[in-house]
Every structure is written in structure tokens, then in C-alpha cells.
Amino acid sequence: MVQIGFITNCLSLPLSDKIKLAANLGFNTLEVACWPVGDPKQCDINADSYDDDTLTEISNLLRHQHITISSLAYYENNLSTELQVRNMHIRHLKNVIRLAHKLDVPYVGTYIGKNSMISLEDNFVLAENIFQPILEYADALGVTILIENCPMPTWNPEGYPATITYSPELFCRLFTSFPTHRLGLNFDPSHLYWMGIDYLSVAARFADRIHSVHIKDVTTINNEPNRYGLYGKKINKNNPFDFGYYQATLPGYGDIDWLQLLHVLRNNGFTGPLQVEYKNSNGFGSIADPKRGLAISRQYLSEIQKVEALL
Template sequence: MKLGMLTACLPQLSLAEIAAWAGETGYEALEVAAWPDTGGRDFEAAHLPVAGFDSRAADETRALMARHGLDISALAYYENNLHPDPARRAEIHAHLKQVIDAASALDVPFAGTFVGRDWTRPVADNLAEAEKVFPGLVEYAGERGVRLVIENCVMEGWHPDGYPGNLAYSPELWEWMFSLGLYLNWDPSHLTWIGIDPVTTVAPYADRIVHAQAKDLQILPGKADRYGFFGKAVRREDPWDTGWWRYRVPGRGQVDWNAVVDALYEHGFTGTLSVEHEDPVWSGTEEKVKTGLEIAHRTLRPLIVA
């Protein structure tokens, strides 16, 4: 197992700057954010120019990683592959294919994304639509030696009522998506707030957990008694603010990282555990984000066999 980090939390830095810092800090791998360069939200960081990615760019990227003793564990483009707008969906699929091409050029085994959801239609319709959409994408990736990995994030902010916007949040849905040739980028934080014990999900799906993310989650005392499981309803200016929980860096929330890492080892996980920093306490400035990543490193590094 290697300890890595997702670069999306530092959108203002270049990949070279992140690689230098991550190597010095003791990280072993980068999950590289590969959104288009639109200057958008933090999780739309563009750290690899996958459009027109050629052999020269691949060689330069490999040399950069080698200088800092790092691997690239996966390329990250977490977008809605079932977007209700056909034009937007086509854009997403086109960019995902560019991400896959870049991963193949770099010999990176995984490209990360979401199943997503058309929030104007019921779940059953979405599952049927995904069964049409994903086989072609899985085939495209497979022909290039890349596997598509799906993060089990609920993406409640994508749905107008705060319901799941990514149909990959539960073991029931994992089994369905595995039948489409997809794999899992397993993140225990999302399981924690929807009432699933993350440790119990490792053994049954160990052969499909090929990459993992390390993000913690803090349940705010007493808040669920006011808002209920589905979160704020009357004054929810931020679609991502449920009011009763928040993401934290590993070691600052409810996740039992000793148990998580032990379960991954016990069931044969040999991939990268990649820190995904979305902690509001350690956000807002480059210095605070890096401090959060240092906290995560200090929490997880002693648990991972050198």
C-alpha cells in the first residue's frame, strides 16, 4: 500500500509545485486532477493538460514524478456521466476519453470518475441509461489498458432536493456497476454519514477496490436532531451543506483509520490510499490546505507498512 494525495485541493498550484511539496512531505503517489482548465471550483483543478497529451508531455510528466520519488496512482475527473443535458454529457464523455488516453500514455492504470445521475428522472431510469452509456466507455478504457474507477460519493449537491446525485453510494449499487465493468475508488467518509460501517464493506468487495481515498467525516453534535438525515431544507443556500456533518482530514473525524487500514491490508489491498482534502477547517489558503495534508500524513503514515 502507498500513501498518496489527490491534487485537487491545490488548484492554484502547478503539478510541478505540488509534486515537489508532496515528495518533501513524504507522500508516495499523486492522484492527479485532470479537469478541463475552466478556472472553476476547487474540485475542477486542471493539473494535467490531457487535451492533446502527446509523448513529449508523457515523458516530461514521468521525469517530474521520478525527480520527486512519486508515482501517479490515478487520473481524476469526477463528473456526471449521466448529465441530463445531452450537450453537456457529450462534453463530459469526450473529456473522459482524453483522460483515459493520457492515463494510457503514462501507464497509469486507473481513471477516476462518477456514474452520476440525471436528476430529472427516477433511479430505475438512470440505471437503465447507465447500462447503455458505460459499456462503451469501459471498452474504450480497456482497449488502452486503463480501468475506470468510480468513487462512492453521494454527490447530494447535484440533486435539487439533496438526494443522491451519483448512483454509486452503496454496496447494492456497487454490485450493479461492477456488472458493467467498473471498479471502485473506495472512500469510507461517504459510507459513514449514510449509516454504513465502512470496514464491513472491504471484505466482500476486495477484488474491486483497486484504489482508495482517505477522507474523514465529522458528525456535528445535535444537528441531525434538527435537520434529519436529508439535511437542511428551509435555508440551504449551499447545496453541499446538510447542516449536520462535514468532511475533515483523516484523524479529525469519526472514521476509525486503524480499522480501515487493517481491513485493507487483511483483504489484500496493494493500491494507493489517496488523501482527499475537503476539510473546511483547513481550507481557504495554500498554507492551511498544506497543513491539513500534513495532519493527514501524520495520521496515516504510521499505519502503512514502509
């Protein structure tokens, strides 16, 4: 069975406590948040400044708790319109890659992003110029970059896609630009589902590029897809995530067929990990305690894996 973990920035705890909690809940891997110090998306390990003693302490704790780190997370717009911001993101991403190498972590998760001031084709040209040296650096250090396929509508004031890697068409364009094995997908089927794309066929088609899966379900219950449509709610939004036609939820409480997805992935050589991207909703209300939500998610995924193994 593949490893099951979670993205650590759902918890407001020191990394050492997150590792211990993961072990207590039955997880065996983590995707560790590595935004810069002070970023609200959390910095569990400071990729910009560390020493050998710090890394040894982390490694020893992981070993003692029988937990691995399968990926370091830094999801930002690496094609930002603002050059200063873009350069900051790129610089930090390279530091996260170096940290992954130091900790023997195989993957770093990020976005390509999008420059909203230029055409799609020019965005891919810009991506080639930016990511080719990044991928060469990652390759030299034995690290693989994983692109998450979220369109990031919250980055756009009108709620439109703000990345250039959110659909199978764009995956093909991405991997044409970067055929290297050091670039893959951190596959999130929920985004494909709410866009009306058959995530099972996509999983089969791009199986050789899928190295990790983000586990987050979606539901249309208590939403109005026929009122708001694919591009979502535009008027009187309660918050940036008030899309109106779907909401994120825990695995098993939404519309994703996880049993079939895991079956398709396993039949196509997927070896994991599965990383829970915790959201504080069960589709019908709220689970404000992330520890409980993580426990429910791990139990569900463990049971699904057992059933899938019998297929």
C-alpha cells in the same frame, strides 16, 4: 505499506510544484486533476491537447522526485440530463483514459452520475449504453475505471442523491451490469458512514473491487443530526455543503476508524493507494493552509499504517 498520496486540486500551484511539494511532505503518489482547461476543479494536465515532450517532462520530474501518478481524476455526471453536457463529459473522459495510457497510469476516477428525469432502472440501462464502449476502450488501453461512491447531494437542488452508485445495493447492481475487471471502486468510507452504513463490512464485501481509497473523515461534532436527519439541512443553508448534521474533516479528527478499515482492507488483499481528499477543516475549526492539512494527514496515515502492520 501502501502508497499515500492526495488529490491535486486542493492546491493552486503548477503541477511541477505540486509534485515537488508531495515529495517534500513525504507522499509517494498522486491523484492528478484532469478536468478541462478553465474548469474551477483544475486541469493539472490537459487531456485534450498534449505532445510527447510534455509527457516526457512530466515523467522525468515524477521519476526525479520519486513520485508516481496512480490515478487521473475527472469526476462528473456522465448521465447528465442535458445531452450536450453529457456528450462533453463522455468525450473528455475518453481523453483522460487515453492520457492515462500514455503516462502508464493504471486508474481513472469518475462518477457514473444520474439522469434526474428518468427512473433508477432506466438510469442503469443508460449507464450500460454509455459505459460499455468506455470500458471496452479503457480495456484496450490497459486502464481501469474507478467509480467514487459519493451520492453528490450538492448536484440536487433538494440535497438528495444525484448518482446511482452510492450504496452496497447499487454497487451490486453496477457490477451485475459490468462484471469486467476494468471497473472498480475508488472507495470513500466517509459517505457510507454519514448514511448510516457499516463501511467496514462493505470494505470486506467489495474488497476485490476496491483499488483505491479516498481519505476524508467526517464528524458530527458541532452539528445537529437529530434536527436535520439523513437528508440534511434544507432551510437557511450557508452554502451547498452546509448539511447541518455532519462535516468533512481531516483523517483522525472524525469518526472513521481508519485503523480497523486499513486492517480489513489489507486482510482482503488491498494494495493501495490511499489518496487524501483534503478538506480545510479539522472538525472543530479550519485549517486554511492545504499544505499544513496535507502534512497532518500524511503523518497520521503513516502512523496508522505502522500500528496496523503489528495487528
